[in-house]
Amino acid sequence: MTSTLTNPAAAAAEPRDGAPRVRTLRIAMNGVTGRMGYRQHLLRSILPIREQGGLTLPDGSTLQVEPILVGRNAEKISALAAQHGIEEWSTDLDALIDDPSVDIIFDASMTQLRPETLKKAMAAGKHIYTEKPTAETLDEAIELARLGATAGVTAGVVHDKLYLPGLVKLRKLVDEGFFGRILSLRGEFGYWVFEGDTQPAQRPSWNYRTEDGGGMTTDMFCHWNYVLEGIIGKVKSVNALTTTHIPTRWDEQGEPYQATADDAAYGIFELETPAGDPVIAQINSSWAVRVYRDELVEFQVDGTHGSAVAGLFKCVAQHRSMTPKPVWNPDLPVAESFRGQWQEVPANRDLDNGFKLQWEEFLQDVAAGRPHGFDLLSAARGVQLAALGLESSATRTTQSIPEIEL
């Protein structure tokens, strides 16, 4: 695979007067007025990377980034650019895709529009980096994965949860064999999303409309697929029950609308570790639940030698040798603190924002002209799990997960 750095300004400049070489990647960022595009990708990733002076490449040279903001509304997008000292903005995504000086097309716009954008960008030889899910349908996601495998560009898809400090610590425990034989994983994700009548909802209304690409299963099962793969092993089957607990919500204009998409998904997944051991995972995902947990997502892994509970930031563990002996006695009030019986797993290193860490890995991959680890095929497996989760719920059957052939 070769890098397509065709911009004269972007090409690695020859060192002058012994000055370090700097290569600048121009990144067209689409959907940056949205929640994810703005907060996580522009504000927490690309601008901090630019402000820190870029990245150091293995040969000692510097890789800098230059964002170009793309959106539909010139007023909004130019104001955003001015606010953050960004020189370039545009309302013409197609022109940027065709512009040879642009290296990377990033997409955090609505899911429905994504396959078209990514296909055009890869056909034009652009590296792509994109939010998940890559497509609304499995066929489109597989088509993108096929294109990604042959386009000769670096293609990356956000797999942010695996970069969360809590999950990094959990993965470390797996790698060190802390659990012995892993038996099960249980996950609890969710929080109350306001209906929008008495106070504005804290998520966009399209999230609750199937026709606009919304829904808990579509949104979260693609995350759970790479989390389960990345921590434990491949997902072999899914049995899910999805539902719409809150049928009427109020949109950004204060108008009531029918929530056509599922706002909760209760899933059971059969997994297989790389050693071939079976593991059962169960994950509840809900936007209609009030939080009595330490974090908005928590995963508990139980194994023969130990257990651990990981959230976004924290991870606690209990080894077999340190496991107290609980005795069931409904006649006596609880006298011990079960939470106090766990030890906190240390990070032992600085764990930066997960979105930024993945961007940095992706940019290093672009510079090296190699594929990114979390690619369009991994993303297609995520879309597949969501599709089969919905199918499982609709038919009340267990769906096995076939291997995707490219």
Ligand SMILES: NC(=O)c1ccc[n+]([C@@H]2O[C@H](COP(=O)([O-])OP(=O)(O)OC[C@H]3O[C@@H](n4cnc5c(N)ncnc54)[C@H](O)[C@@H]3O)[C@@H](O)[C@H]2O)c1
């Ligand atoms: N990685 C994660 O944890 C995570 C979390 C939430 C959302 N997402 C994904 O990120 C994407 C954006 O989600 P969001 O929550 O930021 O949504 P959002 O509604 O806040 O933002 C959507 C963006 O798309 C733009 N847009 C909307 N309709 C458009 C149209 N017709 N043409 C062009 N642009 C249009 C909007 O202007 C905005 O910039 C979705 O694909 C979603 O699945 C990922």
